Every structure is written in structure tokens, then in C-alpha cells.
Amino acid sequence: MALGATKGSAETPDGVLLAAAAVSKRFGGVRAVEEVSITVRRGGITSIIGPNGAGKTSLLNMISGFYRPDGGTITFEGADITDKRPAQIAALGIARTFQNIALFGGMTVLDNIMLGRHVRMKSGVLSSFIYWGLAQKEEVAHRARVEELIDFLELQDLRKELTSALPYGLRKRVELGRALALEPKLLLLDEPMGGMNQEEKEDIARYVLDVNEQWGTTIILIEHDMAVVMDISERVAVLDRGRKIAEGTPAEVQCDPHVIHAYLGGHHEEEWAA
Amino acid sequence: MTTAVTLPQLLRRNAETMPDRPALREKDLGIWQPYSWSRYWEEVRDLALGLAAAGFGAGDKLSVIGENRPRLYFAQLAAMSLGGIAVPVYQDAIATELAYVLDHAEISVVVAENQEQVDKILALKERLPHLRLVVYDDPRGLLTYADPILKSFEGVQGAGREFGAAHPGYVETAVEAAGADDLCLFSYTSGTTSRPKGVMLAHANLLIPAEAFAASEGIKGSDEHVAYLPMAWVGNSLFSLALHLRIGFTCNFPEKPETLRRDLREIGPTMALAPPRLWENALTEIMVRAADATRLKRGVFDFFRVVAERAQARLAEGRPVPFGTRLLRALGEVFLYGPVRDQLGLRRARIVYTGGAPLGADTFRFFRAIGINLKQVYGATELSGLCSVQPDREVDPDTVGLMLQGMEVRIEDTGEVLVRSAGVFKGYYKQPDASAEAVTEDGWLRTGDAGFVDRRGHLVIVDRARDVGKLSDGSALAPQFVENKLKFSPYIGEAVVFGDARPFVAAIIAIDAATVGNWAERHNLPYTSFQDLSARPEVRELVGDEIRKCNNGLPPATRIRRFLVLNKEFDADDDEITRTRKIRRRFVAEKYAVIVDAFYDGAPDVEVSAEITYEDGRKAALRSRLSIGDVDDPTPPTAVRARRAAPAPVAAE
Numbered sequence: 001m002a003l004g005a006t007k008g009s010a011e012t013p014d015g016v017l018l019a020a021a022a023v024s025k026r027f028g029g030v031r032a033v034e035e036v037s038i039t040v041r042r043g044g045i046t047s048i049i050g051p052n053g054a055g056k057t058s059l060l061n062m063i064s065g066f067y068r069p070d071g072g073t074i075t076f077e078g079a080d081i082t083d084k085r086p087a088q089i090a091a092l093g094i095a096r097t098f099q100n101i102a103l104f105g106g107m108t109v110l111d112n113i114m115l116g117r118h119v120r121m122k123s124g125v126l127s128s129f130i131y132w133g134l135a136q137k138e139e140v141a142h143r144a145r146v147e148e149l150i151d152f153l154e155l156q157d158l159r160k161e162l163t164s165a166l167p168y169g170l171r172k173r174v175e176l177g178r179a180l181a182l183e184p185k186l187l188l189l190d191e192p193m194g195g196m197n198q199e200e201k202e203d204i205a206r207y208v209l210d211v212n213e214q215w216g217t218t219i220i221l222i223e224h225d226m227a228v229v230m231d232i233s234e235r236v237a238v239l240d241r242g243r244k245i246a247e248g249t250p251a252e253v254q255c256d257p258h259v260i261h262a263y264l265g266g267h268h269e270e271e272w273a274a
Numbered sequence: 275m276t277t278a279v280t281l282p283q284l285l286r287r288n289a290e291t292m293p294d295r296p297a298l299r300e301k302d303l304g305i306w307q308p309y310s311w312s313r314y315w316e317e318v319r320d321l322a323l324g325l326a327a328a329g330f331g332a333g334d335k336l337s338v339i340g341e342n343r344p345r346l347y348f349a350q351l352a353a354m355s356l357g358g359i360a361v362p363v364y365q366d367a368i369a370t371e372l373a374y375v376l377d378h379a380e381i382s383v384v385v386a387e388n389q390e391q392v393d394k395i396l397a398l399k400e401r402l403p404h405l406r407l408v409v410y411d412d413p414r415g416l417l418t419y420a421d422p423i424l425k426s427f428e429g430v431q432g433a434g435r436e437f438g439a440a441h442p443g444y445v446e447t448a449v450e451a452a453g454a455d456d457l458c459l460f461s462y463t464s465g466t467t468s469r470p471k472g473v474m475l476a477h478a479n480l481l482i483p484a485e486a487f488a489a490s491e492g493i494k495g496s497d498e499h500v501a502y503l504p505m506a507w508v509g510n511s512l513f514s515l516a517l518h519l520r521i522g523f524t525c526n527f528p529e530k531p532e533t534l535r536r537d538l539r540e541i542g543p544t545m546a547l548a549p550p551r552l553w554e555n556a557l558t559e560i561m562v563r564a565a566d567a568t569r570l571k572r573g574v575f576d577f578f579r580v581v582a583e584r585a586q587a588r589l590a591e592g593r594p595v596p597f598g599t600r601l602l603r604a605l606g607e608v609f610l611y612g613p614v615r616d617q618l619g620l621r622r623a624r625i626v627y628t629g630g631a632p633l634g635a636d637t638f639r640f641f642r643a644i645g646i647n648l649k650q651v652y653g654a655t656e657l658s659g660l661c662s663v664q665p666d667r668e669v670d671p672d673t674v675g676l677m678l679q680g681m682e683v684r685i686e687d688t689g690e691v692l693v694r695s696a697g698v699f700k701g702y703y704k705q706p707d708a709s710a711e712a713v714t715e716d717g718w719l720r721t722g723d724a725g726f727v728d729r730r731g732h733l734v735i736v737d738r739a740r741d742v743g744k745l746s747d748g749s750a751l752a753p754q755f756v757e758n759k760l761k762f763s764p765y766i767g768e769a770v771v772f773g774d775a776r777p778f779v780a781a782i783i784a785i786d787a788a789t790v791g792n793w794a795e796r797h798n799l800p801y802t803s804f805q806d807l808s809a810r811p812e813v814r815e816l817v818g819d820e821i822r823k824c825n826n827g828l829p830p831a832t833r834i835r836r837f838l839v840l841n842k843e844f845d846a847d848d849d850e851i852t853r854t855r856k857i858r859r860r861f862v863a864e865k866y867a868v869i870v871d872a873f874y875d876g877a878p879d880v881e882v883s884a885e886i887t888y889e890d891g892r893k894a895a896l897r898s899r900l901s902i903g904d905v906d907d908p909t910p911p912t913a914v915r916a917r918r919a920a921p922a923p924v925a926a927e
Contacts, residue, residue: 143304147305150304151303152414154530156304156530206415209415213418214414
């Protein structure tokens with residue numbers, strides 16, 4: 001895709017937004033991620049694929065600060081973020097969605113997405129409580145932004161619905177909305193299409209492309225549906241048993257013998273190629 | 275400015291006389307955003323300038339495709355301002371239909387709502403030799419499209435402002451130069467019989483009936499209207515363009531179709547127009563919710579419903595309502611009628627109309643009984659929408675009311691209704707033969723409907739003239755009348771009745787998936803799909819019971835004896851119904867000829883292969899064996915006293 005490159009503001013010289021250098025993570029004796037390095041170009045869509053247990057989610061967790069790497073460094077816009085806490089990383093502009101939906105079921109769609117604005121709110125508890133002057137102005141401005149997202153994700157008819165009452169596919173969409181409410185520079189999507197039917201997958205793929213196109217948001221995507229990954233990604237990184245075994249454009253990765261081996265466990269090259 | 279006789283002239287006049295009053299109100303980003311009359315005109319003018327800069331001029335055709343949105347009105351009026359013609363099309367039309375209309379109308383500019391519509395148009399580009407420009411409203415997803423004929427709405431308006439600076443007064447001159455008899459709108463008929471035909475309408479065609487209607491109904495500038503109907507339906511053009519510009523009330527646009535109910539409640543329209551389908555759906559929904567409610571609530575609902583219908587029946591017959599019933603009705607207003615009207619968003623509604631097709635009498639009575647001033651109107655695309663309406667005090671389900679001022683009706687010897695009015699169209703585009711057939715030499719339009727004028731002067735429509743038939747024993751059958759009776763059952767979605775030149779009446783039924791599904795759940799009946807559900811013997815029994823109930827209200831000769839529950843819904847994509855949801859009877863009869871034959875040769879079941887068209891135009895066959903249900907008539911025909919004269923007069927006379 002020929003977009004994105006012009007959309008970022010503080011361009012690092014080589015256009016790299018995020019770089020992980022030889023990061024590792026161990027849980028007891030299990031080496032979940034071992035010396036994985038990836039670079040993510042500003043404005044692109046990068047997919048991370050791999051069999052179950054390959055370390056994809058662990059890598060995402062390290063980027064978003066949920067795990068602290070045992071080795072290696074992660075830099076975001078040129079600054080080291082390896083040791084930062086999740087809230088600090090969110091404030092820098094990295095948002096994520098979860099493999100298992102993490103919404104507040106007792107709250108409405110609107111309130112769940114408003115929550116995503118939290119890191120951008122400045123008023124204190126007291127002034128928010130009185131809801132007058134600046135606090136009110138701020139709330140209105142945030143609500144305006146959230147309404148744009150509701151419009152973007154076509155959730156207008158569900159504004160006041162409790163998220164617990166929504167079907168799975170819609171809850172995923174609300175979660176995407178909450179992540180977008182942060183106005184992230186980098187959006188991490190952990191299996192946004194997991195458990196969806198073809199039509200719902202296509203819907204989400206469209207939203208992902210539109211987010212990337214409209215706001216130039218850089219996206220890292222973990223996804224199992226190869227057709228979708230190959231269709232919308234600019235670059236693909238393949239993990240297997242904690243190691244990166246291939247990286248490149250979708251076409252390059254599809255032909256890589258290591259990838260074929262990891263996925264099909266042997267001599268099925270012709271099937272994969274087909 | 276002289277008197278305004280065209281739609282754009284009216285817009286300009288309104289922008290001058292009431293510049294700051296809200297003309298349109300659109301819910302966007304969760305807030306109702308008004309457009310004043312002066313802004314309405316500016317938007318139209320800038321777009322018109324942009325179109326002019328792109329070479330659009332008098333006689334050129336512009337099409338709009340999408341949901342009801344303010345910008346699609348700007349586009350239509352911009353085309354008309356330049357002496358061009360607006361051609362709204364159905365946004366859910368499949369590719370071949372769309373290609374036919376756009377090509378036939380020689381469209382040079384399409385204004386599309388969003389990416390979905392743009393994709394459709396661009397895919398057809400090769401087949402549309404006249405197409406020069408595609409303008410989109412919502413830019414989402416379109417930023418990377420490189421097609422040179424694609425332009426944004428803002429972009430065209432921006433270019434327009436530049437063009438306007440170089441050509442001051444360009445649009446104003448064009449607007450003032452136009453006359454009342456200039457063509458302004460092609461409305462393609464949904465065509466129950468053949469290919470869509472382009473009905474050519476001039477400004478006066480739309481404005482004179484609108485004026486007569488407003489005078490008869492007391493429509494005023496303070497009224498609130500909600501525009502949500504398909505853009506291509508002539509009823510929409512009449513209300514949201516002609517009547518709106520002529521009277522100057524406020525036109526409101528819901529956020530999206532799914533939010534309509536909530537948006538209606540927020541606006542509280544004072545007037546509304548809806549096709550029968552919507553009233554039927556609303557009634558079905560009310561019935562389902564009542565059936566799902568607790569026993570107490572259901573009891574209250576049933577009780578007050580009976581009270582209301584009893585009072586309504588007495589009122590309709592002109593008899594006084596007893597004091598006790600009146601008292602109960604007042605209570606019902608608090609407990610049931612008021613809340614139901616509120617839920618429907620019709621609490622403030624002064625007048626609401628049903629039109630476009632006949633509405634079942636029972637559905638009609640229900641809404642009147644709960645205090646909604648629902649009235650029937652009658653018209654046709656070839657009449658620019660309307661020609662008759664029921665006066666407030668003379669409303670009943672059988673008639674379509676009195677002719678509007680300046681409009682005349684005549685009944686042919688064949689029973690066909692002929693109408694002469696200022697609304698009679700200027701002919702079908704590029705089809706002089708069909709035009710000559712539709713209008714007599716002295717200007718009467720052949721409506722194709724069979725009917726008569728009753729004692730009070732009300733027009734009564736019985737059915738499509740060519741559909742009225744006779745059973746083999748000679749008794750008259752108006753299939754639509756029977757079908758509407760059937761459709762009052764919440765479980766029956768659509769019905770097609772047969773019987774012309776046959777010994778008895780039979781019906782193909784398509785169940786209402788939502789209510790029958792709900793019923794199945796309540797009765798612990800598992801099912802997987804529509805096809806599965808419709809084939810269940812329990813469902814066939816349910817439908818049989820509903821038909822028995824319906825038979826009670828029918829004259830003995832036209833009672834339904836055999837029926838079949840179809841394994842699919844009637845769908846406009848399969849050409850079985852029109853986009854305005856009218857059954858294409860002939861087509862259905864041909865397509866399901868095997869079923870009709872089986873009805874009359876006594877077979878217990880029939881092998882059916884139905885063709886399904888997917889939204890992308892692909893086709894697939896659905897093959898299955900369906901059982902035919904029999905309804906035995908418990909009462910011998912002679913013992914039954916016909917309760918109400920069936921609408922047989924035409925055929926009987």
C-alpha cells in the first residue's frame with residue numbers, strides 16, 4: 001500500500017516507529033520469546049503470524065508493557081520504552097485490544113469508548129465532579145471525538161446499549177473503538193477476528209484498513225486467518241516456538257520454506273503455494 | 275422575484291423569506307444538526323456551480339443513490355437549478371437493474387452516498403456511455419481510489435465557488451429562466467409487470483398536487499416531517515421535495531435506518547407517510563412484545579385493545595359510544611394507547627398516511643383504535659404521487675378517500691379507475707407507445723386499478739384491474755383483499771392467493787421469520803434455518819389455524835381451501851416482489867406453476883425448485899419437497915351470513 005508515509009508528524013530518519021531488538025521472555029523454563037527483533041514502519045500494517053504458542057501475544061504484551069522483557073530493548077519513536085509501565089506506554093500513544101474481550105459489561109457502548117479517552121483527560125476528580133467550566137468543556141470535546149468513532153464504527157444504534165448484551169462480533173468492534181479513542185500512533189490488535197464468521201471478518205478487515213487510511217495509524221495485527229493477513233498486511237513476521245523464522249512482504253513469506261515447514265510440518269509445499 | 279413555480283425557485287424564495295428557520299435537520303455525531311433555508315440554498319447553489327463547471331447543463335440527467343440524506347437533496351435540486359433532471363434510484367437495486375435504469379436515463383452524473391454505492395457505479399462504468407462524473411458524499415474508504423471520474427462532494431462545491439466567482443449570478447439566472455412545465459424528475463416505476471419505466475414529471479406535476487394536498491390536510495410551516503423512505507419512491511419526492519419546499523416545514527433525517535425508531539421518538543413528527551409494510555411490521559412487533567409480556571400485562575393489553583376496537587367500530591358506524599366504554603377508553607389512554615403511540619414515536623403526530631399499496635383492514639383499525647389518525651391516500655407514480663385522501667371525519671379501511679381539489683375520477687366500463695389532474699405525468703421516457711397507452715387523448719390516466727366510487731363520493735380500490743378474477747362457479751375474487759386479510763396474522767409475512775378460473779381458492783404463504791421463530795422458541799420447537807422452520811409440520815398447522823381464522827371473515831366462496839408454506843421469503847432480488855414490496859402476481863404464478871397445479875390436482879405434496887439470487891447477482895437453486903395443507907370448511911356455505919359486503923361490486927356489476 002502506498003500510504004501512510006506522509007501522514008506521521010515526527011518522522012524518524014528511517015521511518016521506523018517501533019523497533020524491538022533481540023527481546024526475550026521466559027516463564028520459568030519456558031522460553032516464550034527468544035531474541036526476536038522486528039521493526040515497524042510508520043503508517044504500515046504489520047502482521048505477526050505463527051502457530052499457537054509461538055509467542056505472538058507475549059511479544060505484544062512486551063510492547064504494551066504488560067510484560068517486562070528479560071533481555072533486549074524496545075524503542076518507540078526513538079525512545080527506549082523497555083522498562084515503562086502499561087499506563088505510561090498508553091500515554092505515549094500505543095493502544096491495544098485483547099484476544100479475550102476486556103470490556104466493562106455493565107457499562108454502555110458509549111461509556112466504554114469514553115473510557116479510552118481517560119489518558120487524555122486533564123481535569124481532576126473535584127472539577128469533574130462539579131462539572132463546570134473547563135471540566136465541562138473538556139468532556140464535550142472528548143464526547144465529540146467519541147461520536148466520530150461511533151460514526152466510524154457504525155455503532156450509532158447501540159450507543160446506549162450495555163456491552164454485555166451485545167453479540168461477540170459487536171463487542172470486538174466496541175473494543176476497537178475504545179482502543180481508537182486513545183488516538184494511538186500505534187494500534188496493537190490481538191486476534192481481532194478470532195471466532196468470527198466470514199462476513200464479520202471482512203467487516204473488521206475493512207475497519208482496520210479504514211483506520212490505517214483515514215488517520216495513518218500504524219497497526220500491528222495478530223491474526224490466524226491467512227487470507228485476511230495476506231490481503232491487508234504490508235509486512236508479515238512469522239514466529240515459531242518463540243523465534244522469528246521469517247519476515248517480509250506477504251508474497252515473500254508465503255514462499256519461505258521455514259514458514260511452510262512450521263505451518264504444515266513437512267512436505268506440503270505445493271498445497272501452501274496453491 | 276416573480277411567483278415561484280419551480281422547485282429551485284421555491285427554495286430561493288424560502289431562503290429569502292425565512293433564511294434562519296431550519297429547513298432540514300440531520301442527526302449526525304449524535305446531535306441533531308440543523309440546516310437553515312439560506313444554507314440549504316447555498317449548498318444547492320455551490321453544487322450546481324460545480325456541476326456547471328463540469329459541463330452539466332439543461333436537459334442533462336443526474337442520479338442520486340443512497341439512503342435519505344440532505345446531500346442527495348442538494349444534488350437533485352442542483353440538477354434542477356441548471357434545468358437538468360434528477361433521477362433518484364433504489365439504493366438496494368441489484369447491478370443489472372441499476373445498469374438498466376442508469377443507461378436508459380442517459381445519466382451523466384451520479385451522486386452516491388458512500389463507498390458501497392460508488393463501488394456499484396464504478397463496476398458498471400463500462401456499460402454507462404453517458405457517465406462523466408461520480409460524486410461521493412461520505413469519503414470513508416475512498417481516499418485511495420484513483421478513478422478520474424470520482425470527485426468528492428466538497429471538491430465539486432469548492433470548484434463551484436471558483437466557477438461562481440468568475441460567473442456571477444450563473445445559477446440564479448438559470449433558476450429564474452425555468453418554467454412550471456419544464457421536466458425536473460424521472461421517477462422509475464418499480465414495475466410489477468415489466469422493466470422499470472421512466473415516469474417524466476415537471477415541476478407543476480409535483481407542486482400542484484402538493485398544494486392541493488396541503489390545503490386539504492392543513493399542513494403548515496410548523497410541522498415536523500421525518501424523511502426515511504426510499505429516495506426513489508415518488509411519495510418521498512412529493513413529501514420531502516415538493517411539499518417541503520412549498521410549505522416550508524422542517525424535514526428531519528435519521529442517523530441511520532437502524533436508529534429510525536429512536537430518532538422518531540426524539541423528533542416527534544407531526545405528520546408521517548409510510549407504506550403498508552411498515553404498519554404491518556409495527557403491528558407485528560407490538561403483538562410479539564405483548565405475547566412475550568407477563569400475564570398481567572398481556573391481560574391489560576388485550577382488555578384495552580378490545581375496548582378501543584369496540585369504541586372505534588361504533589364511531590365508524592356513526593353511533594354514540596356508551597359512557598362506560600368512553601370511561602374505559604380514557605383509562606386505556608393512560609395505560610396502553612398513549613404509551614404505544616409514544617413507543618412508535620407518533621405521540622405528536624396529527625396525521626399519518628398509508629399509501630402505495632392497500633393496507634389490511636384489521637391493521638388499519640388497530641392503529642385508528644389506539645388513537646393514531648391513520649388515513650389512506652391513493653396515487654400513482656404517473657400521478658406524481660397523490661390524487662385522493664380521506665377527510666378526517668370519514669375514515670374507514672375500505673376507501674382511499676375523496677379526490678383532491680382539481681382532480682377528477684371516472685370509472686371505465688371495465689371497472690378501471692381513470693384520473694385526470696395536474697399531476698398526470700408527461701409520458702414515459704423514450705417510450706411513446708407506452709405513454710399513449712397510459713393516458714387517453716383527453717388527458718385521463720389509466721391507473722390499471724379496478725374500483726368504484728361509493729355513495730359519499732369516496733374512491734374504493736378493489737385490486738389491480740387485471741388481477742380481479744372469477745372462480746369457476748362465477749363468484750368474484752379480488753386476490754389482494756384476501757391476501758391482506760391473511761397478512762393481518764402476525765405469523766404470515768406474505769401471501770399470494772390463486773383462484774381465477776379455478777374451483778376454489780388456494781394460497782402460497784411465506785411465514786414471518788421473526789414471529790414464527792419466536793413462536794417456535796416458546797413452544798420448544800428447534801429449528802436451524804428459515805427453510806427448516808417453514809417445513810415443520812407444526813408450523814404448517816399454525817398457518818392452517820391462522821387461515822381458518824381468516825376464512826371466518828371471508829364470504830364462503832372465496833375461502834381458502836388449500837395452502838402451502840413456502841421454504842423462502844419473497845424477495846425483490848428474485849423479482850417476486852417489487853422494491854416497494856408489491857407482489858408480482860403474474861411472475862409468482864409462473865415461477866411456482868407446479869405448486870398451483872398441485873393445488874388443483876389434489877396432490878399431497880409437490881417438488882419445488884426455487885431459484886435464489888444473492889445480493890451480488892449470483893444464482894442458486896433451492897430444491898425440496900413441500901407438503902400442501904388442507905383447510906376443511908367446518909360450516910356449509912349456505913349457513914354463513916356474509917358479515918360485510920366483500921369488495922365484489924366491480925366484478926359483480
